[in-house]
Structure formats: C-alpha cells, structure tokens
Amino acid sequence: MARIGVFICHCGENISATVDVKKVAAAAARIPGVAHSVEYKYMCSDPGQQLVKNAIREKNLTGVVVAACSPRMHEPTFRRACAEAGLNPFLCEMANIREHCSWVHEKGDATTEKAVDIVRTLVAKVKKNKALQPIQVPVTKVALVIGGGIAGIQSSLDIANAGHRVILVEREPSIGGHMSQLSETFPTLDCSQCILTPRMVEVAQHPNITLYSYAELESLDGFIGNFKARIRKKARSLDETLCTGCGLCMQKCPTRRIPSEFDAGLGLRPAIYVPFPQAVPNKPVIDREHCTYYRTGKCRLCEKICPTQAIRFDQPDEIVEVDVGAIVLATGFDIKHSDFFPEYGYGRYPDVIDGLQFERLASASGPTLGEMRRPSDGKVPETVVFIACAGSRDPAKGIEYCSKICCMYTAKHAMLYRHKVHGGKPYVFYMDVRAGGKMYEEFVRRAMEEEGVQYVRGRVSRVFERNGKLVVKGADTLLGARPIEIEADLVVLATAAVAQPGAEELAQKLHVSYDTHQFFAEAHPKLRPVETNTAGIFLAGACQAPKDIPESVAQASGAAAKVAALFSQAELVRDPLIAVVDRQAPPVYSSCVGCFLCQSACPYQAIEKEEIRGRDGQLIKTVAKVNPGLCQGCGTCVAFCRTKSIDIQGFSHEQVHAEVLALLNRGERDA
Amino acid sequence: MPDFQPKIVAFVCNWCTYAGADLTGTSRMKYSPQVSIIRFPCTGRIDFMLLLKAFASGADGIIVSGCHPNDCHYSSGNFHARRRWIIFRGLLDFLGIDVSRVQFSWVSAAEGAKWAQLVNETSERIRELGPFTGYQRLRGLGVG
Numbered sequence: 001m002a003r004i005g006v007f008i009c010h011c012g013e014n015i016s017a018t019v020d021v022k023k024v025a026a027a028a029a030r031i032p033g034v035a036h037s038v039e040y041k042y043m044c045s046d047p048g049q050q051l052v053k054n055a056i057r058e059k060n061l062t063g064v065v066v067a068a069c070s071p072r073m074h075e076p077t078f079r080r081a082c083a084e085a086g087l088n089p090f091l092c093e094m095a096n097i098r099e100h101c102s103w104v105h106e107k108g109d110a111t112t113e114k115a116v117d118i119v120r121t122l123v124a125k126v127k128k129n130k131a132l133q134p135i136q137v138p139v140t141k142v143a144l145v146i147g148g149g150i151a152g153i154q155s156s157l158d159i160a161n162a163g164h165r166v167i168l169v170e171r172e173p174s175i176g177g178h179m180s181q182l183s184e185t186f187p188t189l190d191c192s193q194c195i196l197t198p199r200m201v202e203v204a205q206h207p208n209i210t211l212y213s214y215a216e217l218e219s220l221d222g223f224i225g226n227f228k229a230r231i232r233k234k235a236r237s238l239d240e241t242l243c244t245g246c247g248l249c250m251q252k253c254p255t256r257r258i259p260s261e262f263d264a265g266l267g268l269r270p271a272i273y274v275p276f277p278q279a280v281p282n283k284p285v286i287d288r289e290h291c292t293y294y295r296t297g298k299c300r301l302c303e304k305i306c307p308t309q310a311i312r313f314d315q316p317d318e319i320v321e322v323d324v325g326a327i328v329l330a331t332g333f334d335i336k337h338s339d340f341f342p343e344y345g346y347g348r349y350p351d352v353i354d355g356l357q358f359e360r361l362a363s364a365s366g367p368t369l370g371e372m373r374r375p376s377d378g379k380v381p382e383t384v385v386f387i388a389c390a391g392s393r394d395p396a397k398g399i400e401y402c403s404k405i406c407c408m409y410t411a412k413h414a415m416l417y418r419h420k421v422h423g424g425k426p427y428v429f430y431m432d433v434r435a436g437g438k439m440y441e442e443f444v445r446r447a448m449e450e451e452g453v454q455y456v457r458g459r460v461s462r463v464f465e466r467n468g469k470l471v472v473k474g475a476d477t478l479l480g481a482r483p484i485e486i487e488a489d490l491v492v493l494a495t496a497a498v499a500q501p502g503a504e505e506l507a508q509k510l511h512v513s514y515d516t517h518q519f520f521a522e523a524h525p526k527l528r529p530v531e532t533n534t535a536g537i538f539l540a541g542a543c544q545a546p547k548d549i550p551e552s553v554a555q556a557s558g559a560a561a562k563v564a565a566l567f568s569q570a571e572l573v574r575d576p577l578i579a580v581v582d583r584q585a586p587p588v589y590s591s592c593v594g595c596f597l598c599q600s601a602c603p604y605q606a607i608e609k610e611e612i613r614g615r616d617g618q619l620i621k622t623v624a625k626v627n628p629g630l631c632q633g634c635g636t637c638v639a640f641c642r643t644k645s646i647d648i649q650g651f652s653h654e655q656v657h658a659e660v661l662a663l664l665n666r667g668e669r670d671a
Numbered sequence: 672m673p674d675f676q677p678k679i680v681a682f683v684c685n686w687c688t689y690a691g692a693d694l695t696g697t698s699r700m701k702y703s704p705q706v707s708i709i710r711f712p713c714t715g716r717i718d719f720m721l722l723l724k725a726f727a728s729g730a731d732g733i734i735v736s737g738c739h740p741n742d743c744h745y746s747s748g749n750f751h752a753r754r755r756w757i758i759f760r761g762l763l764d765f766l767g768i769d770v771s772r773v774q775f776s777w778v779s780a781a782e783g784a785k786w787a788q789l790v791n792e793t794s795e796r797i798r799e800l801g802p803f804t805g806y807q808r809l810r811g812l813g814v815g
Contacts, residue, residue, distance in 0.1 A: 070693045071710075096708075099696030104787070105704040110676070114704045121707065508741045513686065515781035525697075533686055533780065534744065577712070601715075603746040634745035635716030639755070651712055659709050660721060663680060664728040 002033035002127045005061040007052055009043035009068035015102040020112040027116040031123050035059050043068050044077055053085035063126040067095035067119045088131035095122040124662030128654040132576045135628050139225035140325035141567045149177020151541025151556040152330035153199050158560030160208035164567050167322055169231055170213045174279035175200055177332055183363035186412040187443035200280040214285055220510055224536030225325045225572040235315040237286035242310035245282035249302035258290050264357040267367030272302050326536050326563045333542035336391045336495040343462045350376040352491045362416045372420040374490045381489035384417055385472045386410045387460050388430040391496035399496045404546040406494035407434045411444045414453040427454045427486055429474050463491055497546035512537055519545050530558040538562050577650035578631040581624045592623035592645040598637035606630035677731035677797040679706040684714045687738035687779045694783030702787040703794040715748025719759045727809040732772045732797035739777040
C-alpha cells in the first residue's frame with residue numbers, strides 16, 4: 001500500500017499569493033494513498049527539507065511529492081533530501097505549481113483547483129515510480145573547446161592549467177577572434193593585441209593543449225563524459241610540419257587584391273596568407289577560391305619559392321576523431337553587415353563603415369597603419385558621426401535586445417579619433433548611454449567632458465551624400481526633437497552584435513538549445529549561466545549573448561571550472577532514466593518479439609540484439625536489449641514498440657497513463 | 672455555453688516546451704488555467720494512443736508540443752512525433768473527434784510568450800467547440 005507524502009511550498013508568497021495552499025494540502029490529504037500532507041513557507045530551506053526527511057522516517061513514506069517550483073529548479077535538492085532520509089531518490093517527484101500555475105494565473109479558485117490537479121497527477125505518477133539505481137559511467141578527461149577567441153583561449157588555458165588535456169578547434173586560420181582585430185580596449189585604452197597575443201602564444205606552447213586551427217566540428221556523438229567528436233581539418237594546402245612561417249610565399253603571391261577578412265574588408269591580402277602578423281599558428285593557408293593555380297591550373301609560384309618545399313596543392317581535408325568528456329562552446333559573435341541599413345547608406349557609401357572597420361582604421365596594424373584616413377579617398381576626416389544602436393533595440397529590424405558593447409566602444413572610438421585627429425569633430429547619436437561596469441561610466445563622462453565628443457540624444461533617420469559630404473539627418477530630442485543635420489566625412493555605425501553565422505547549425509549538431517536570435521541558451525538565466533541544457537556542454541563568451549571582454553573572460557573561466565569539477569570525478573553518476581526491455585520468467589522470457597523497430601528508431605544505436613538460450617544452449621528467441629551506457633532516455637523506442645515490451649524508467653507507460661487519468665480526475669467522473 | 676471551462680491536457684517534451692512554459696512562469700505572463708502539463712522526455716516518446724486515452728477520460732482538448740524541427744535534444748524525436756501526428760489526425764476523423772481539438776505545435780525553451788499565446792488560443796478554440804461529448808463512445812470502442 002502506497003504511503004505518499006505531499007509537501008506544499010508557499011515559496012514565500014510566490015505560490016501562496018495566488019494559490020490557496022491550505023486548500024491544496026487539505027485536498028491532497030484526501031487523495032487515496034496519501035499518508036501525509038503539509039504546507040510550509042519555504043520547502044527548499046533547511047527546515048523545509050528537514051520536514052520532508054522527518055516525515056519519511058516517521059510516517060514510513062513510500063513516495064514523496066513536493067509541490068513547489070519546476071523540477072528543473074529543485075528536483076535534485078529534494079531527491080537528495082529523500083536519499084538522505086533513506087528513501088530511494090527516484091521515488092520523489094516535483095509538482096510544478098509555481099512556473100506552471102501560481103505565476104501564470106490570477107488568484108482564484110480555478111488556480112487553486114489547477115494546483116490540486118497537478119498535485120493529484122504527480123501523486124498518481126509517484127505511486128507507479130520504482131526505486132532505481134544510478135548508472136556509473138567513466139569520464140574521458142579531455143575537453144573540447146570550440147572557438148579560439150578570447151573566451152576559448154581563456155577556457156583552454158584554465159582547463160589545461162588544471163592538468164587536463166584540451167583540444168581547441170578554431171574555424172579561422174588563426175586563433176585570436178574579434179579581440180585580435182580591436183585597436184584599443186575600453187575603459188583603459190589598453191592595446192588589444194598587446195594583451196591578447198601573449199595568451200595566444202601560451203595556448204600554442206602549452207603542453208596540454210592541442211590546437212586545430214582552420215578546422216571545424218563535423219559531428220558529435222555520445223554524452224557527458226563520453227563524447228566522440230569528428231573534426232574537419234580544412235586543407236591549408238601546405239605541410240605544417242615543414243612550414244617555418246617565413247612568409248616568402250605571401251610576398252611573392254601574384255594574387256594580391258583580395259579583401260582581407262581580418263581588416264574587415266578595408267585592407268587587401270594575397271591568396272596565400274596568414275590573417276595577421278602575430279597569427280597563431282603562424283602558418284599560411286591558401287585561399288583556394290582566389291588562388292590563381294586553383295582557378296586556372298597555372299602559377300605554383302609559392303611552391304617554387306618555398307625554401308622548405310612545404311606547399312601541398314593536392315592536400316585533402318582531414319577528419320580527426322577525438323574522444324572528449326566535456327565541451328566548451330566559445331564561438332563568439334558577429335556584427336550586422338551591409339544591406340541591413342539601407343537608410344544609412346551602409347554598403348553604398350564607402351565612408352559609411354561599421355565599428356569593426358573603424359577598429360581596423362584606428363589600429364596600428366591596420367590598413368592605414370593607424371592613421372585616421374577614410375576608405376574612399378584616404379583623406380583625414382574632419383567630422384565623424386558615430387551612430388549608436390544601429391539595429392540594436394529596434395524591434396522593427398527584428399533585434400529587440402541591447403548589444404551591450406556599443407555604448408562603450410562608440411565612446412572609445414570617438415576618443416581614439418580625437419587622439420589621432422586633434423581638431424576633429426566627433427558626434428555621437430545615441431538613444432541612451434548604457435555604461436554599467438567598473439570604470440565604464442567614468443570613461444563615457446571623460447569622452448563627453450574632457451575629450452570634446454558631442455553627444456546628441458536622438459535617432460538618425462537617414463544618411464545621404466551632398467556635395468561630397470555625408471549628410472546625417474537626425475533629431476535632437478533633448479532640444480525638443482529639433483531636426484538636425486550634420487555634414488560628415490565619415491560615418492561609423494555601431495551595428496548590432498548578432499550570433500555567428502552557422503550558430504544554429506552548430507547548436508543542432510550539439511543538441512544545444514538556442515534562442516530566437518541563435519544565441520546559445522544557458523540552462524538557467526540566473527543560476528546556471530555557463531551550462532547548457534545538454535549535460536557536459538558549457539558556454540563561454542558572446543555565443544550566449546553580446547558581452548564585453550571581461551565578461552567573456554569571466555564566463556570562460558567559469559566554464560573551465562565546471563569542466564575541471566566534472567573531470568575531478570573518476571566516474572560519473574547518471575540518472576537511470578533510460579529504456580529497458582521486458583524480461584520475465586520462462587517460458588515467455590520476454591514479451592519482445594524481436595522486430596527491432598526500436599533499433600531503427602534509436603538515435604544513439606543503444607539497442608542491441610540479445611539471444612536468449614535454453615539450458616541446452618538452444619536458441620529460444622532473439623530480443624532487444626538496451627545498452628545503458630548509450631541510452632539517453634528519449635523514449636522514441638517506447639512509442640515505436642508494437643508489443644509495449646520496451647519502456648522507459650521515469651516515464652513508463654504505467655506512470656504516464658496514471659498521470660493522464662489522475663489529471664482528468666477519471667476516478668470521480670466514473671463514480 | 673458561456674461558463675464552460677474546458678479541460679485541456681498538454682503533452683510536452685522536457686527540453687523545449689516544458690522549459691518554455693517554465694519561462695512563461697518566470698516572466699509572469701498570464702494564461703488560461705484550463706491547461707495542465709504532462710511532462711515527457713521527448714515528443715518522440717508520446718504514444719498517440721495516450722491522446723485517445725485522454726479524450727476517453729474526459730479531456731476536451733489536447734496540446735502536443737516539443738522542440739522545433741532540427742532542435743530536438745535527442746536529434747530526431749520531434750520528427751517521429753510529427754510523422755505520427757500526420758497519420759494520427761486521419762484516425763481522429765475516423766473516430767469522429769474534431770481534429771481542431773488537438774493542437775500540435777513547437778515551442779522552444781526561449782519562447783515563453785509563444786507558450787502563453789498557444790494556450791490562450793487553444794483554450795479559446797476549445798471553448799467555442801464546447802465540451803467533448805464522445806468520450807463514452809470512445810470507451811465503448813475499447814479506448815482507455
């Protein structure tokens with residue numbers, strides 16, 4: 001006979017303000033099989049948990065339902081409490097009366113009734129729960145870090161310094177990411193490359209880090225502690241072991257007028273190139289799309305000039321398979337490019353540029369060697385207009401969010417411009433200045449008050465050309481929305497920070513959730529910001545949401561700490577919520593008829609064939625068997641099975657049927 | 672029937688829609704309380720006979736919702752669910768159950784507002800359709 005304990009939480013007022021918890025407790029006490037029903041202010045607090053533990057011991061409970069928040073929040077808490085009181089943790093269920101009830105409905109009888117319904121449903125389920133034993137799986141203590149920007153670099157270094165092997169995969173020919181493109185960083189005006197490149201070198205030299213640059217993740221299988229990743233090393237078209245990085249090939253390459261990705265299209269590069277002089281690794285790649293040899297079959301100049309004969313025109317892509325235990329996703333962000341702003345003339349006027357292009361113009365390693373010269377004619381711009389929130393916070397453009405970094409980098413840009421062009425006139429059009437962060441507000445104040453940057457609060461309606469000048473037409477809302485026109489020589493758009501192209505595809509490969517803007521989703525917005533919903537995969541940096549450098553670095557170290565904690569265990573304990581195939585006594589042995597529909601349905605190849613033999617060794621039947629190490633508990637096989645011989649622990653036929661019946665109060669309606 | 676309060680059962684997957692409904696709560700968006708959720712690991716787990724069982728047990732409407740195509744936590748469960756739904760809807764017709772009593776949808780973990788909207792629209796529609804009266808007949812057919 002079931003003896004279920006029901007524990008109803010007020011969650012302060014979060015639940016009790018709209019749900020009559022006393023009524024719920026009284027109603028729960030009347031459910032057949034419920035031996036104990038109480039409500040308490042904070043069930044997750046120590047005294048609350050003690051209430052559960054004491055009741056388990058005193059009332060000899062066979063199951064526990066905690067009616068409180070989402071199981072995604074506190075299921076582990078209460079299952080642990082049950083285990084401490086000697087009750088198998090899988091005999092505890094959460095009835096979600098907060099997220100799914102008290103928070104989403106108005107105060108009233110209907111809300112209380114729904115809470116009772118939810119409790120009754122979970123009581124019915126828990127009656128059918130079985131005591132389960134957790135599964136132990138080994139952990140491969142190697143981490144895969146995807147993305148070699150500052151976040152990926154930091155994560156890799158932290159994990160490697162904790163003593164674990166790291167495989168760092170970077171899509172571009174060099175690590176460094178967007179940070180390597182920046183001229184200076186706010187709020188200190190540190191030179192970005194000066195602080196970044198030592199870290200890049202450290203990665204290259206670290207004995208625990210294997211770097212695959214110019215490589216991408218091809219596919220991923222497996223689960224936490226036991227992933228199998230296939231990495232495509234794109235052909236560099238040279239033998240990396242022979243190349244010394246002398247750079248002769250780059251000097252001699254005849255195809256030289258290719259827009260440089262690193263210089264955001266403002267500079268040019270040859271077809272065989274390293275993205276920038278401090279690249280790690282300092283080995284060139286041949287851009288096969290533009291290389292004369294690949295296009296016409298003639299040239300091979302680099303091959304002739306190379307002192308170590310390292311060029312390999314026929315080199316194929318290589319697939320590397322690695323076993324890893326954890327993954328850090330650090331693929332970063334991108335900014336919105338042309339044709340998104342037809343009204344600002346971006347893409348039409350060469351002197352309307354984006355923030356990254358301005359970084360390259362201001363950078364000493366950039367196409368102008370740090371001299372402030374505009375792209376169209378190389379003149380020093382006398383008036384520059386910076387437009388903040390170009391695309392961000394603009395639901396009409398489909399981007400409601402704040403890109404977070406633009407207020408700060410726009411202030412920095414204006415300041416850098418003033419430092420380089422002393423008589424120059426910088427204007428900033430802004431909606432609000434958001435400068436939350438250590439020394440950030442002071443930095444913006446400095447731009448406004450000491451550096452003579454003219455801040456205009458208002459939006460720009462359009463940018464057009466008139467007599468060789470770019471006319472920026474906007475409004476100054478602090479002066480009563482007075483229309484304002486500024487004749488500029490250069491216009492810089494702080495375009496919205498968006499997810500990397502390919503983020504969605506990558507998320508699908510990894511089975512990681514993502515939001516409507518293709519930023520990867522964290523497991524909990526407040527309390528689990530570096531974990532994804534997929535166990536063993538962590539997030540670092542701007543692939544989760546727009547972030548500045550210190551935040552990316554902090555999150556990267558956080559992700560590394562999570563990985564190190566995971567790797568500190570010899571064996572990993574997993575919930576046994578997996579599929580099992582019916583087994584019973586002879587002469588039936590199993591209700592499975594051996595059709596193996598489940599095998600074709602299983603996305604994890606977890607279904608095996610098992611031969612059942614009699615004592616004399618004669619084959620009686622071949623039935624399905626689940627490999628508990630591979631099964632992830634999706635239950636696809638369960639819905640496929642014709643004879644209902646395969647079932648999933650924790651969401652079994654018995655459990656879900658009982659839930660449906662209880663939710664609809666079938667007992668009462670029939671009576 | 673102005674005071675008719677339908678009973679709607681939502682079969683949702685743990686990873687997308689359940690989390691999406693959690694987000695609706697965290698964001699304090701309001702929706703109609705006639706819908707209650709039953710959690711599954713994946714929509715691919717849902718044996719559609721359960722839907723009939725729910726109708727036979729007195730449900731007036733049903734929501735099935737999981738991850739968007741390609742976003743399944745388990746790679747392909749939602750595709751199985753979608754195929755099953757396509758076959759199943761023909762069967763509903765055969766059993767004399769109005770197809771519009773079942774709402775098949777995708778709600779991701781980030782779409783709290785979509786979940787609220789889905790629930791409100793579905794309950795409004797079921798309210799217009801009125802109570803499902805065929806449950807005894809369904810039971811006569813041996814369902815549930």
